[in-house]
Amino acid sequence: MSEKSELKVPIYSPRHMAIAAIFGALAMITTGLGLALPGYLPLVNFELQGTYITIATMAAGPIAGMIVSFLVSLVSAVGVISFPFYFPHILVLAAFYPAVYKIKRVPVRFAVFWVVSALALFIQYWGWWWLYAAVFKIMSVEAMFYYNMFAGPYVIYLLIWALIPSIVLLTTPGFVRPDWRFPMIKWIALIASIISITLGVLWWR
Amino acid sequence: MPLETWQIIGALVMIAITFVIAYYFEKRRPFEKKRIESGQG
Numbered sequence: 001m002s003e004k005s006e007l008k009v010p011i012y013s014p015r016h017m018a019i020a021a022i023f024g025a026l027a028m029i030t031t032g033l034g035l036a037l038p039g040y041l042p043l044v045n046f047e048l049q050g051t052y053i054t055i056a057t058m059a060a061g062p063i064a065g066m067i068v069s070f071l072v073s074l075v076s077a078v079g080v081i082s083f084p085f086y087f088p089h090i091l092v093l094a095a096f097y098p099a100v101y102k103i104k105r106v107p108v109r110f111a112v113f114w115v116v117s118a119l120a121l122f123i124q125y126w127g128w129w130w131l132y133a134a135v136f137k138i139m140s141v142e143a144m145f146y147y148n149m150f151a152g153p154y155v156i157y158l159l160i161w162a163l164i165p166s167i168v169l170l171t172t173p174g175f176v177r178p179d180w181r182f183p184m185i186k187w188i189a190l191i192a193s194i195i196s197i198t199l200g201v202l203w204w205r
Numbered sequence: 206m207p208l209e210t211w212q213i214i215g216a217l218v219m220i221a222i223t224f225v226i227a228y229y230f231e232k233r234r235p236f237e238k239k240r241i242e243s244g245q246g
Contacts (some may be wrong), residue, residue, distance in 0.1 A: 013237035022226060026219060035215045037208070048216070055223065059230070164220060171224070172231040 012063055016180060020056055020064035024071035027052035030194075032075040040153060041138055044077055050089075050161035054117070055168055057090050058097055060182030065090035088196040089124035089161070090188055091189035093117065098178040101169075110166055117162035121154070123193045126200030133203050141203045 027049045036045035047070040057065030064088060073083035096116045103109040129144040139147070147156050169176055182188075229235070 013236070018236050019230070026222060026226075030216075030219050033215060035212055035219060048219075055227070148238070164223060168224070168227050172227040174234075175227045175230040 005163035011181060011183075012061075014179075016064050018066040019060040021112070023052040023056040023064070024068045027068050028075050031072050037156065040156075041132070046156050046158065047072075047076060047155070048160055049076070049165045050157065053086055053090060054093065054161050054165040055176065057093050058165060058169070058176040058178065060198075061178070062090050062094040062182050062185065064180075081135070082128075083129065084126040085134035085196075086124065088189075088192040089120040089129060090135040091185065091192045092120035092123055094182060094188035095186045101176075101178050106170065109171060113166050113169060114158075114162055117165075118158055121161055122157055123196055125157075127152070128195035128200075130196075130203050136200075138204055141200050142205055145200075 031047050031049055034045075036047045038045050040046045049069070052072070053068045056068045066083075069086035069090065070080075070083045073080045074088075076082060081123070093116060097113075100109060100112050100116055103112060120190050125148060126141075129141040129148070132138045132144055133141045138144075149155075165176075
């Protein structure tokens, strides 16, 4: 067996841990103080944690994104039950992000980042619609689909999940360099996506 | 329902803190081990 000459990338380094803690704290402060855009659903505002979850995932990998999602779910209006429903977005973003980062032309990198974020958000949404329909019984998945996709919330959430992170990607690319690794990320992202979409589709009406 | 002033200021402060942290990590590289470049032999 030949020894690898290159440095082994740690699955979770002190730097990753620090980023998860810092952005977890920022997300908790923002959500805990009620810094949210009003008007999503009754008793549910457009909370801003997506910004912090995305940046943590970009800079420190999906484990950091998951830690931030767990921490913020402790103070979120939806409650701690919500944190696994962020995972499809985190994993899909993490599956594509290293390839996005490698794109040399900055405008193309910027645009592809938005496309990946839009896809990840759409996949994430199905699990949330299931949560609101099956657990909280606010409205059906079908109604959530049409409301979110055609009445504005999708665009607002996309801005929350991608605007600041895409500016960070432009202005401080060294900070969000994907120096993390996660085993079988593409397969795990695929499985999480299938679970999220299947939940939503099964509770369509 | 419009946002209250404190919410707007608070959100702007949080955005500013995010960029300050990103800039700090970009420039100072905290928590990163200094890598020893090793040549052949």
